Amino acid sequence: xxxxxxxxxxxxxxxxxxxxxxxxxxxxxxxxxxxxxxxxxxxxxxxxxxxxxxxxxxxxxxxxxxxxxxxxxxxxxxxxxxxxxxxxxxxxxxxxxxxxxxxxxxxxxxxxxxxxxxxxxxxxxxxxxxxxxxxxxxxxxxxxxxxxxxxxxxxxxxxxxxxxxxxxxxxxxxxxxxxxxxxxxxxxxxxxxxxxxxxxxxxxxxxxxxxxxxxxxxxxxxxxxxxxxxxxxxxxxxxxxxxxxxxxxxxxxxxxxxxxxxxxxxxxxxxxxxxxxxxxxxxxxxxxxxxxxxxxxxxxxxxxxxxxxxxxxxxxxxxxxxxxxxxxxxxxxxxxxxxxxxxx
Amino acid sequence: xxxxxxxxxxxxxxxxxxxxxxxxxxxxxxxxxxxxxxxxxxxxxxxxxxxxxxxxxxxxxxxxxxxxxxxxxxxxxxxxxxxxxxxxxxxxxxxxxxxxxxxxxxxxxxxxxxxxxxxxxxxxxxxxxxxxxxxxxxxxxxxxxxxxxxxxxxxxxxxxxxxxxxxxxxxxxxxxxxxxxxxxxxxxxxxxxxxxxxxxxxxxxxxxxxxxxxxxxxxxxxxxxxxxxxxxxxxxxxxxxxxxxxxxxxxxxxxxxxxxx
Numbered sequence: 089x090x091x092x093x094x095x096x097x098x099x100x101x102x103x104x105x106x107x108x109x110x111x112x113x114x115x116x117x118x119x120x121x122x123x124x125x126x127x128x129x130x131x132x133x134x135x136x137x138x139x140x141x142x143x144x145x146x147x148x149x150x151x152x153x154x155x156x157x158x159x160x161x162x163x164x165x166x167x168x169x170x171x172x173x174x175x176x177x178x179x180x181x182x183x184x185x186x187x188x189x190x191x192x193x194x195x196x197x198x199x200x201x202x203x204x205x206x207x208x209x210x211x212x213x214x215x216x217x218x219x220x221x222x223x224x225x226x227x228x229x230x231x232x233x234x235x236x237x238x239x240x241x242x243x244x245x246x247x248x249x250x251x252x253x254x255x256x257x258x259x260x261x262x263x264x265x266x267x268x269x270x271x272x273x274x275x276x277x278x279x280x281x282x283x284x285x286x287x288x289x290x291x292x293x294x295x296x297x298x299x300x301x302x303x304x305x306x307x308x309x310x311x312x313x314x315x316x317x318x319x320x321x322x323x324x325x326x327x328x329x330x331x332x333x334x335x336x337x338x339x340x341x342x343x344x345x346x347x348x349x350x351x352x353x354x355x356x357x358x359x360x361x362x363x364x365x366x367x368x369x370x371x372x373x374x375x376x377x378x379x380x381x382x383x384x385x386x387x388x389x390x391x392x393x394x395x396x397x398x399x400x401x402x403x404x405x406x407x408x409x410x411x412x413x414x415x416x417x418x419x420x421x422x423x424x425x426x427x428x429x430x431x432x
Numbered sequence: 433x434x435x436x437x438x439x440x441x442x443x444x445x446x447x448x449x450x451x452x453x454x455x456x457x458x459x460x461x462x463x464x465x466x467x468x469x470x471x472x473x474x475x476x477x478x479x480x481x482x483x484x485x486x487x488x489x490x491x492x493x494x495x496x497x498x499x500x501x502x503x504x505x506x507x508x509x510x511x512x513x514x515x516x517x518x519x520x521x522x523x524x525x526x527x528x529x530x531x532x533x534x535x536x537x538x539x540x541x542x543x544x545x546x547x548x549x550x551x552x553x554x555x556x557x558x559x560x561x562x563x564x565x566x567x568x569x570x571x572x573x574x575x576x577x578x579x580x581x582x583x584x585x586x587x588x589x590x591x592x593x594x595x596x597x598x599x600x601x602x603x604x605x606x607x608x609x610x611x612x613x614x615x616x617x618x619x620x621x622x623x624x625x626x627x628x629x630x631x632x633x634x635x636x637x638x639x640x641x642x643x644x645x646x647x648x649x650x651x652x653x654x655x656x657x658x659x660x661x662x663x664x665x666x667x668x669x670x671x672x673x674x675x676x677x678x679x680x681x682x683x684x685x686x687x688x689x690x691x692x693x
Contacts (some may be wrong), residue, residue, distance in 0.1 A: 185518075309540045315527070316534050320518030326482050326537035327587070328507030373522040376542070 176384025177360020182314030199230020256267030282407030358416025521569025532586030
């Protein structure tokens with residue numbers, strides 16, 4: 089057991105595998121779907137968009153519209169959401185030195201759920217268009233409340249996590265109450281809660297792009313700082329770093345990343361836990377590798393999950409949160425069992 | 433010249449005064465052992481010197497007032513190894529030793545070739561380079577202490593603060609680790625301040641002892657001056673006999689009174 093756990097991919101191979109996985113997932117997703125696009129023509133049309141490459145393609149204008157206005161924006165949003173959730177999950181895990189922490193913790197998911205529910209229930213016809221903003225704001229507000237209630241007097245990470253649990257339960261209780269008072273909105277709220285990329289557009293991708301870029305850049309730059317944190321606050325301070333400051337910056341950036349994802353996708357669980365875990369198994373625990381590899385792998389994972397979500401019961405769609413949980417839960421149990429086997 | 437000069441250091445933890453105006457000093461390249469019963473304030477003093485606790489009084493390292501230094505500047509002078517370390521089990525020895533370069537790196541910069549070389553040198557010095565690829569979780573107690581010392585050495589400190597460096601080790605590995613520390617001191621000019629439970633080992637390895645009791649300096653000086661039967665029985669409430677080993681170091685032997693019949 090010990091020897092297999094000790095065996096790791098070299099960084100260059102790990103990056104190679106992650107990039108190949110993302111590219112393969114993207115191509116599969118571009119080729120599969122309700123509209124039966126000719127694979128060769130589709131690949132040619134895609135290649136034609138690469139600068140300096142000019143390929144004739146036999147796709148007609150309708151097929152082109154399906155490819156470039158429906159599938160590609162959806163793939164792009166899936167890439168962004170998967171990458172954001174995974175990086176946020178990995179970042180939180182580093183900050184809290186706890187592998188079971190997810191991107192939705194610290195009140196982020198509960199806050200987003202409450203925000204979206206309030207928008208749908210109280211804003212009437214303006215509701216649906218306000219949901220992304222409301223979810224984004226609710227998610228950030230949830231984390232802010234949890235952080236402010238938990239970060240008293242330099243107390244440890246456990247206090248912060250517990251505060252996150254308390255704030256999450258509180259916000260969920262409020263959300264349940266609001267929802268129970270207006271059962272006619274149940275369907276709409278629940279389909280949002282379960283997550284979906286069915287409405288993904290280029291505009292959505294453009295809207296979250298600045299937040300995504302800034303938050304991911306900040307988290308990725310803190311990989312080494314998170315490695316230092318892994319030896320505990322006391323020794324991290326003795327090495328000249330400021331754990332509290334690093335924690336605040338990374339939590340803020342992860343909250344922004346998760347909120348950007350939630351705004352366009354609804355709640356998608358398990359990605360933020362499962363992806364960094366798989367990456368750790370392949371490449372080791374250093375956050376200088378775990379963070380960028382989680383970004384790539386998470387993106388590929390969500391593209392595949394979304395492809396399943398829109399094809400398995402076609403023409404209907406599964407909520408993507410259901411797909412990630414169906415894949416994620418068994419993987420998670422496997423991780424727990426194999427980790428327990430090593431510890432004992 | 434004194435490498436470390438502690439003057440009137442007072443520390444309060446949870447509003448309880450744990451150290452009362454403690455003063456002590458150790459010269460450059462020396463080894464100062466802090467001894468005393470449990471709860472005397474040994475670890476607190478080490479943590480204060482490491483800059484991890486708010487305190488009154490002044491601490492100087494090579495004439496530099498630590499109060500004037502920020503985190504990284506302080507960490508370039510002082511390496512601190514707590515008694516119970518957090519060792520991420522899946523991190524490799526090489527990665528862990530490289531963390532010692534942290535105080536020499538900018539906030540967002542990555543370790544460069546020079547940092548890797550220094551970490552490799554430190555690993556060679558403590559003979560852990562041969563298992564640089566092993567996970568921390570797979571190390572034995574003795575290997576673990578050597579790896580931690582390698583990380584501290586990669587930090588290139590002037591002062592090494594060690595809290596009970598030999599706890600959890602068998603007697604052979606205790607001596608091995610203490611010899612390694614002594615070697616660092618002699619050949620790299622590092623000044624060592626450590627807490628040590630074993631009084632005989634303290635007398636054999638440290639040139640200077642400070643006996644703390646209830647947060648105050650009870651005695652300080654050469655081992656022979658501090659390790660007296662009177663002082664030890666009073667401060668520790670212990671029954672001991674003090675003899676002298678062939679090299680002239682005091683040896684403290686616990687003594688059991690025959691049970692009353």
